[in-house]
Amino acid sequence: MKILYYLKHAFLETIPRFLFDFRKRSLEKTYTSHNYWIQSRVSYYCKLDSNFALNNEFTKVSDYRRKGYTSYYFDLKEFLHYFPKSYRFNYYFGDETHIESAPTLFKARPIEGDNVNSVLFKLDKRRHFRFVEDLLSFSDKKDAAVFRGAVTQPHRIRFMQEMFNHPLVDAGQSNNSDEHPGWQKPFMSVEEQLQYKFLICLEGNDVASNLKWAMSSNSVVVTPKMKFETWFMEGTLQAGVHYIEVEDDWSDFEEKIQFYIDNPLEAEKIVKNAHDYIAPFKDEKLEQLVCIKTLERYFELSGQLEKK
Known part of the structure; x- marks a missing residue:
């Protein structure tokens, strides 16, 4: 798969610019009826509402x-190919959520506070934007929640301290730990995790990397209130509609999980809502157009592209 990934991007380097223009027009024509929805997403990713000046730190x-x-x-x-080589932009890569002083392309940003200068773009998508075909119905799964992942951040350590021995949780740490060797458990595949009715999604340095595939399953996501968001627009997800939200100290976990075990139809409503939310992100051509339009908006506001 990695070879195909590199071959794809090597091929893109050989395509003349006019073919990217043709591709863009074709996508715009295909999704004409989606214009309002596309623009609403672009406005969410790029919250800037006024022009900004370029400086010497911007990259051509x-x-x-x-x-x-x-x-x-x-x-x-992949999407810079759609724009002139003279255009300039600012970007920051990695699991970082600080706010730059100038408008900058980021993978993630804080949901709350002044985050206008962090323009979200679809980055590290092979890791984060994975979806599953879950063959098990909610009712056929185990009456418990599961977590597997690295435990290094304080909030993940707190989760393990509170929930490791809970009868409704199968929690395991994937990284080596001298301090808590008992927390370590063998690797558990996605398919194995899908045996459980509830999937615990914990933010790491920014968002939870398993959130997208978990919401595409027939299990229900369980998480404390989310603090960060990416291209997936986590800030628009609603507790009790798309996922189960628990307190940061996990004090209400058992009460909420037991409710959905006892009321499976309510859990299945959340599963359906999650699937509906996921659906547009699975449309690859639509995703490409939104990526192009987001960069287009960025270049418009920087005065490099005339507004249409």
Whole structure:
């Protein structure tokens, strides 16, 4: 798969610019009826409502080079092909959520506070935007929740301290730990995790990397209130509608999980809502157009592209 990934991006380098223009027009024609929805997403990713000035720290498209973060680099480069090489932009790669002083392309940003200068783009998508075909119905799954993942951040450590021995949770740490060796458990595949009715999604340095595939399953996501968001627009997800929200100290976990075990139809409503939310993100051509339009808006506001 990695070879195909690199071959795809090598091929994109050989395509003349006018073919990218043709592709863009074709996508716009295909999704004419989606214009309002596309613009609402673009406005969410790029919250800027006024023009901004460029400075010497902005990178020219022609000078954009790979410096680590390979997936980030290619995920952005794929759509820079649609714009002139003289255009300039600011970007920041990695699991970082600080706010820059100038409008900057980021993978993630804080949901609350002044986050206008963080313009969200679809980065590291091979890791984050994975979906599953779940063959098990909610009713056929185990009456318990599951978690597997690295436990290094304080909020994940707190989760393990509170929930590791809970009878309704199968929790396991994937990284080595001298401090809590008992928390370590063998690797559990996605297919194995799908045996459980509830999937615990914990934010890491930014968002939970398993959130997208978990919401595409027939299980229900369980998480404390989310603090960060990405291209997936986590800030628009609603507790009790798309997922089960628990307190940061997990004090209400058992009460809420037992409610949905006793009321499976309510859980299945959440599963359906989650699937409905996921659906547009699974339309690859639509996703491509939204990516193009987001960069287009960024370049408009920087005064490099005339507004249409």
